[in-house]
Amino acid sequence: MSRVIVITSGKGGVGKTTITANLGTAVAQLGKKVCLIDADFGLRNLDLLLGLEQRVVYTIIDALSGECTLEKAIVKDKRTPGLHLLPAAQNRTKDAITPEQMKEVIEQLSPNFDYIFVDCPAGIEMGFRNAIVAAQEALIVTTPEVAAVRDADRVVGLLESENMKSIRLIVNRLRPEMVQMDEMISVEDIMDLLVIPLIGIVPDDKRIITSSNRGEPLVLSEEESLPGMAIKNIAQRLDGVEVPYLDLMASQDTLFTRIRRFFGFSGK
Amino acid sequence: MTELEISGEKSEVKPLKILSSKEQINLTKKGKIVIISLPPLNKTEPNQWQRILDDFKTRLQKIDTSWQLGTKVHLQSNDRLLDTRQISELKTIFEQVGLTLDLIITRRRQTAVAASTAGYSVRQETLTSTLIGENETEQNQDLAEPLYLKTTIRSGVEIYHPSTVVVFGDVNPGATIIAKGDVFIWGTLRGIAHAGAMGNRAALIMALRLEPTQLRIAELVARAPDNPHDHNMAEVAYISSEGIKIYSAFNFNRHHDFISAKNYWLKL
Numbered sequence: 001m002s003r004v005i006v007i008t009s010g011k012g013g014v015g016k017t018t019i020t021a022n023l024g025t026a027v028a029q030l031g032k033k034v035c036l037i038d039a040d041f042g043l044r045n046l047d048l049l050l051g052l053e054q055r056v057v058y059t060i061i062d063a064l065s066g067e068c069t070l071e072k073a074i075v076k077d078k079r080t081p082g083l084h085l086l087p088a089a090q091n092r093t094k095d096a097i098t099p100e101q102m103k104e105v106i107e108q109l110s111p112n113f114d115y116i117f118v119d120c121p122a123g124i125e126m127g128f129r130n131a132i133v134a135a136q137e138a139l140i141v142t143t144p145e146v147a148a149v150r151d152a153d154r155v156v157g158l159l160e161s162e163n164m165k166s167i168r169l170i171v172n173r174l175r176p177e178m179v180q181m182d183e184m185i186s187v188e189d190i191m192d193l194l195v196i197p198l199i200g201i202v203p204d205d206k207r208i209i210t211s212s213n214r215g216e217p218l219v220l221s222e223e224e225s226l227p228g229m230a231i232k233n234i235a236q237r238l239d240g241v242e243v244p245y246l247d248l249m250a251s252q253d254t255l256f257t258r259i260r261r262f263f264g265f266s267g268k
Numbered sequence: 269m270t271e272l273e274i275s276g277e278k279s280e281v282k283p284l285k286i287l288s289s290k291e292q293i294n295l296t297k298k299g300k301i302v303i304i305s306l307p308p309l310n311k312t313e314p315n316q317w318q319r320i321l322d323d324f325k326t327r328l329q330k331i332d333t334s335w336q337l338g339t340k341v342h343l344q345s346n347d348r349l350l351d352t353r354q355i356s357e358l359k360t361i362f363e364q365v366g367l368t369l370d371l372i373i374t375r376r377r378q379t380a381v382a383a384s385t386a387g388y389s390v391r392q393e394t395l396t397s398t399l400i401g402e403n404e405t406e407q408n409q410d411l412a413e414p415l416y417l418k419t420t421i422r423s424g425v426e427i428y429h430p431s432t433v434v435v436f437g438d439v440n441p442g443a444t445i446i447a448k449g450d451v452f453i454w455g456t457l458r459g460i461a462h463a464g465a466m467g468n469r470a471a472l473i474m475a476l477r478l479e480p481t482q483l484r485i486a487e488l489v490a491r492a493p494d495n496p497h498d499h500n501m502a503e504v505a506y507i508s509s510e511g512i513k514i515y516s517a518f519n520f521n522r523h524h525d526f527i528s529a530k531n532y533w534l535k536l
Contacts, residue, residue, distance in 0.1 A: 157422030161325040
């Protein structure tokens with residue numbers, strides 16, 4: 001049986017799909033069998049971020065309508081052993097599939113994988129309900145912006161009323177220098193409002209954009225990057241390993257702030 | 269103790285539409301039976317059924333469900349048409365909290381047919397008996413018990429209750445609490461609270477930390493000060509001779525008295 005984890009946010013554009021692609025890759029790198037399901041029907045792009053667009057032949061809709069078997073619709077990522085993708089259809093709308101059908105698909109996949117990640121579409125309509133129906137765990141992605149945190153709060157409420165067993169938080173696109181200047185909502189403030197456990201903080205980085213455009217998840221890159229490390233840490237924490245949090249403030253430290261912290265003053 | 273005045277408008281708002289628990293699923297415990305009544309059909313609201321189900325699930329999570337396993341439910345559907353699918357959806361929700369659907373009370377013949385096909389006992393009410401029943405519920409609402417919610421109230425959640433509401437947790441921005449009586453928040457109020465929603469000017473809003481988006485008491489509205497004071501002190505909002513004011517909750521009742529003739533709280 002696999003762990004079914006939905007990655008959701010409420011608000012669009014906070015980096016759900018990027019996190020899904022990178023986290024899926026990172027978990028597969030730990031030697032697990034992973035299947036990513038793109039539940040964003042009509043607007044699929046998980047295959048783009050993974051660089052698998054050209055290899056998509058069938059989609060989840062074809063499998064459901066019996067045009068092909070489910071196994072045939074699944075695309076294997078050759079760069080990362082163990083990583084699989086079940087693509088969404090681009091030509092259908094979000095109502096093309098019912099929650100019952102989604103549940104059926106995930107139940108069929110479940111025996112063959114260790115982890116199933118569902119990339120949830122933005123919003124809280126039908127597509128959201130499809131994405132969460134079979135999941136036991138949820139990862140909420142938010143950015144340090146008022147609107148994103150507000151929508152995350154709404155989604156947490158909906159997930160709680162659906163009896164989601166575990167709901168954890170990923171804060172994406174944090175800019176430590178802005179937090180330090182008190183110009184950005186801090187992780188503490190977000191957690192104070194959402195009251196759910198944190199599983200990772202991913203700092204903002206230009207390389208995320210270039211890696212997305214190239215279709216190569218950042219965690220695959222040889223070059224070490226802070227966001228890549230942060231996501232690898234999230235993968236380990238998901239797997240039950242305790243990993244200390246990266247000191248994102250470190251690069252912002254001047255000698256003066258370090259001395260201040262050393263003597264027990266706050267960094268602000 | 270200084271009196272803190274809320275800045276900004278004290279403009280009168282038009283009385284809100286009748287906000288009672290009629291709009292949500294209502295639960296009453298009568299002896300060993302739980303009576304659950306459904307709100308009337310609102311044709312202007314698309315997808316009302318889904319919203320009602322969501323509200324209901326949220327509420328079941330948050331209220332004290334200290335009934336015995338297998339407690340019988342009498343479902344009062346009133347004028348609402350229910351099909352077998354909807355009945356089975358409700359049944360599933362009931363079973364998750366240890367309730368057994370026993371009897372369906374309806375005024376619609378189709379609902380009665382659907383319910384009996386699904387194998388439940390049905391009581392079809394005639395128009396006369398419902399008129400009496402309506403009066404009864406009206407009276408019951410005046411004497412309704414306070415609603416005790418032991419959770420964080422998140423964005424998007426609206427709580428209507430025909431009596432006092434007590435929240436053990438935070439009320440987040442985007443959440444609304446509308447009570448016919450007082451609103452007590454044992455936590456931080458960041459959303460909207462409306463006390464005395466049916467016109468009771470003696471109603472109070474009390475919170476351990478008062479940082480509301482908006483406060484409403486009876487027909488008055490106040491918005492929070494632009495520069496929130498930073499102190500850890502329980503506060504109470506009430507109607508004074510000059511509109512809504514905030515005062516330290518400590519010893520409020522010793523320093524203030526509600527003058528029925530003038531319809532506001534007077535500082536002694």
